[in-house]
Amino acid sequence: MTSDEALIAYTLRLADNALILSQRMLETVAAEPELEEELANANFALDFIGQARMLYTHAGELEGQGRSEDDLAFMRDEHEFRSLLLLEQPNGHFGDALVRQFLFEAFYLHLLESLTRCTDQGLSAIAVRALKEVQYHFRHSSQWMIRLGDGTELSHERVQGSLSDAWRYTGEMFVADDVDLAMQKNFDGPDLADIQKLWRRDVEKTVAEATLTLPDDEWMVSGGKQGQHSEHLGFLLAEMQYLQRSFPGVTW
Amino acid sequence: MSKQEWPLYEVFIRTKSGLSHRHAGSVHAADDQMALGNARDTYTRRSEGVSLWVVRSDSIVASDPAETSAFFEPAEDKIYRHPTFYKIPDGVENL
16 A cells, blocks of 8 residues: 555545544434534534545545545445444434544544644644534533433433443554554554543543443454444445435536 | 423623623523533524623523513603713714
8 A cells, every 4th residue: 555545545534434423413403302402413413524525525636536525425335434333323312322422522532633733734734623623522522421421310321321332332443554554654643552542531531520430441343444334334325325326416 | 201491591692802792592501511512502603703601591680571660761851861962073983
């Protein structure tokens, strides 16, 4: 793999993460328990779509084969997506969706912070902008963790269950493969071991304040970054890509 | 399970530095920090402000509509309290 290929693959991973998570978040629009929370969630999902658009456009330009953001988002198949397994998991109840958001954003925040210093100017500019958005998201999701964990007996029990269920998908975030290593070496990209320490510190702090218990690192699933997904991604893509697949290039 | 409504908060936004906070509307929230977040997500999506205040609606002491006449009408016929008899010098913008 050349360093340019690694950069393209890395940018696409970031874009896929943002797109898949936003699609999951948008599924809850018109189904949130409170109007204000609904607006917040939809705003955050739109932030992620904005990031995905910039990242896909950047990847398409790096690639130089004329693929647009829409081509990359809607015309690739399941095995070509490189998003984390955590993000494609179904929303479940409010606590499940929250924990997914919290665990990812604690990671994404530090990843973006590091990427603001990478030597690819396009990517670092996107990271600067996305970082501000995600800082606010993380404030929101951390507060909810504390509210539910340190809330009632029922909310504590349910969000603890969500945390235990989601934990097995967190290991994948920190396993550096060829793409991560090439990005680190050639573009001053993030060192995932460093990111993991920061992530762990932030997650531990909030989990402790929420009076929750951090699950043990037992068995971790991975594969999303290599295109091996759980059974959920195919359904998500079928819904998300339907229109562009049925009417390629459609606009309104 | 009974549906308990979250308390109501009033939202005040300062649109730019130097101006005062103005009432923008209200949000429901379970606690103060959530109220601040909800106000941000509901009322400042289009860059409406640089500062936010939220205050629980039940903390506001309001005048009673039944007392409107006693409270406000006595001021209506006292035109001498308005500074309309003065000439405003040219060049004064914010009076």
